[in-house]
Amino acid sequence: MRLIPFSCQLWRDKRGRLSYLRIATLALLLFPLAKALFDAQAIYDGARPINDLIHRAGFWALIFLGVTLAVTPFRSIARYGNLIDVRRMLGVGTFCYIAAHLLLYIDDQMFDLGKVAYEITHRWYLIVGGTAWLGLAVLAITSTDGMMRRLGGLRWRRLHSIIYGIALLALIHYFQQTKADVTVPVFAAGLFGWLICYRLLAWWQGKQQLSTLSLFGLTIVVSALTFFGEAIGIGIAFGVSPMVVLGAAFDIQAGIRPGWEVLAAGLAVVALDFVRSRFNSRSAWTRTRAQAVAAE
């Protein structure tokens, strides 16, 4: 008798074969948990251990939400269709972290559910986070094969497209509770912006696969928007001219601004697409040539 049924062995693909991609995904999903265990003593000695864990769970949920959103574009860019096999695992993993985020918050409120309900319906950043939470719960519940069959492909896809709205709410929640330094939230917003704009451009062009040139254009536009967005945000928050903030972006001594990081990440993707498109067309050409030679 098998100790763990095949369907529960997350490291195996649908045919029951050991999948290195699934093992790597599982390791990625468990990394924050392992890191929290590694940092356990420091967390315990900190001023607010539960709050530290709330931040960790929220942060990693946002990261995994981004990774889940990145699966579809990266399947085309890396010419690696198999990536789809781990999308559900990533989505459910995101929900596990967000469930932990809420549970830890309830713990922080001494399990006073009345207070939790009051806070979630009266504080803006929690109303926004709570709405995103509900959206993620709906997606997790409807992620099973049975639910997919019940809803039908088209309705399922339409329902799951709310993930973009959820990502937007999660980012707003992140910004709302960030007290001073917005560097990481702006970088995250830039990356999410890139992913959302990719989908919009693909939809507008009516294509699954964007050309390397389109990816390059997308990267330039999203990086510029990240610079402008940060400058306008800081300008409004601190009552300074956005032009002064923009000027500081070119002063590397003052630190590297998120717009540059978004540009670097985007250009790395463009380079990957360029290499994969050349490599793929060469191997396709070699295959066709070999078939032609065999036929002679």
Ligand code: HEM
């Ligand atoms: C009912 C739902 C939610 C509650 C009650 C909640 C509560 C909180 C609280 C209390 C904080 C820390 C605030 C502080 O210390 O001032 C926080 C931070 C955060 N939350 Fe949520 N949240 C919810 C939903 C979400 C969702 C759906 C996401 C994203 C998918 C999310 C992502 C984050 C992030 C990224 C942070 C900041 C982490 C960091 O500082 O690195 N939260 N949330």
